[in-house]
Amino acid sequence: MEINQLNPDIVSVAPSALRVFDHEISADPDIVKLTLGEPDFNVPEHIKQAAIASINADQSHYPYYWGIQELRDAASTYYREKFGYQYTADQIVCTVGATEGLSATFKTLFQPGDGVLIPMPAYPVYKAMALVNHLKPIMIDTTANGCVLKPQQVTDAIKANPDVTIRGVVITDPSNPTGVVYSEDQLAALVPVLRDNKIWVISDEIYGELTYGVQHYSLSRWLPDQTIIINGLSKSHAMTGWRIGFAFGPTGVIDQIAKAHQFQVTTPTSIVQYAAVEALTHGQNDAAAMRKVYEKRCDYLKQELTKLGVTYVEPQGAFYIFMKIPEQCQLDSFAFARQLAKDYHVGLMPGAPFGDPQALRISYASSNENLHAAVDALTKELTKLGVLA
Ligand SMILES: Cc1ncc(COP(=O)(O)O)c(C=O)c1O
Known part of the structure; x- marks a missing residue:
């Protein structure tokens, strides 16, 4: 071959x-x-025990492809209380870590040739995901601005790429690799340019619970109709190897992401989903x-x-x-x-x-x-x- x-x-x-x-x-x-x-x-002991109990209860069958109802209900409540997310259970897909949520989202939101803005320095997976989906990653250097994307940089990128339809931006907040956290004002400042240009926000908030002396805000608060949030338990509950994450998005779009997700993985492992319910209902701290x-x-x-x-x-x-x-x-x-x-x-x-x-x-x-x-x-x-x- x-x-x-x-x-x-x-x-x-x-x-x-x-x-x-x-x-x-x-x-x-x-x-x-x-x-x-x-x-x-x-992994916190109570979550391990929940996984063991799930095995012993033979919860070994295919869960619904969106994820089990209990977990989506728990995620709806947990993230509303933590960060003010406004998503009902039918706007949440349980994914195989944040990574699979990102992958299903990239696959669903864009058409081949679309441009996706990636503020740099950035987690390298975004560029790879753009490329494997035949998109055009447009890297924006934010180092001069404390590694925070400025609205003017979005405008400049649009002007500098007249032949590309820019349809998305990835915001990682808090950031890997810099640890930078966007303030409320910095996020609010981005809203008009993203709204006016109909740019989808992929908001990777996997480190949302790990901030030091500052609060985490989500762009979804201002742009609920054009944001997909990616989150999960890998960092907040030290569950990297368990592979459990969530994609949150508006009705209509999240349904399509759920299909892309189904064709990739069907659904996360059943036992992990039951353990994740425990994490979200008793692991708030x-x-x-x-x-x-x-x-x-x-x-x-x-x-x-x-x-x-x-x-x-x-x-x-x-x-x-x-x-x-x-x-x-x-x-x-x-x-x-x-x-x-x-x-x-x-x-x-x-x-x-x-x-x-x-x-x-x-x-x-x-x-x-x-x-x-x-x-x-x-x-x-x-x-x-x-x-x-
Ligand atoms: C910014 C960011 N997003 C996503 C991920 C992947 O998370 P998961 O292990 O839940 O797939 C990582 C892992 O390091 C990350 O740093």
Whole structure:
């Protein structure tokens, strides 16, 4: 079989650079990894017990493709109380993690050739999803504006791409990789330009419960008819491997997303859905303890990076710090990260896949001991490169 007979939209997309780099450095048995966005907490005990009870109750049959009614009811209440989402159970699809919700949404909202705005730095999966759906990703650099998209940048992108119908924008709030959280005013400022130009918002709010001293707002509050929210339990309840997420959207559109979802996966695993009901009905405070720990770690890293004279995007949420590699190093993000891994057995994520080849992303979803190791390695590397005296 010839590879050139396969779908070129798939063949031409590289595998996730984040996973590839993580795999590369994992060959070192001594590596301390602060690479992937993977909570280092265990799943709360009450959720584990609910999963076990579900197995014992033989809840092993095909659930309805939208997800079981109890879970959609629970998600409706939980997210209304947390963030003021206004969705009834029949406007919510239970997905296989946030990722599958994103995939079904990209597939449904757009037609081949449509443009999708992606504010950078960004989680690289969005660009890949745009490409595999034969869309045109239009990357907008937001670094000059504190990594927040400005309305003028939307207008400029429309003008700069007269041959493309721009039909979507992805807002990640709180952000991976920067930890930036949009304020109420910053979101409200985007509303007129998005409304006037009929631009769909894919609002990835997977880190919504992890904010430090600021509140999380959802663009759906202003644009309910043209927003699809992606959320889930991977980060809030440390359930990454359980693969459970949600897509929220207006009636009519969410029904179509539900079909795209059905043809991809049918529905998430039945046992996980029953356990997720427990998470949403009795786990309202599960994220609070984790949030406290993350916040402390974030403060520690900010303090240590500042001592080293390293600059970073000011984080207010998620569990990442996006730091600049000092210019004097004269190394790009992959070269620096590889050197750090080789010399000191510490893995940080190169910034290039997120759109900044002069940055590194540190995930602080990792133990204090690992964070100390990272600071120590950075100190030694910067000294070796002559940046520190
Ligand atoms: C911004 C963002 N969206 C989505 C995901 C994927 O979430 P899930 O594991 O629920 O598919 C991640 C995971 O790191 C992420 O950082």
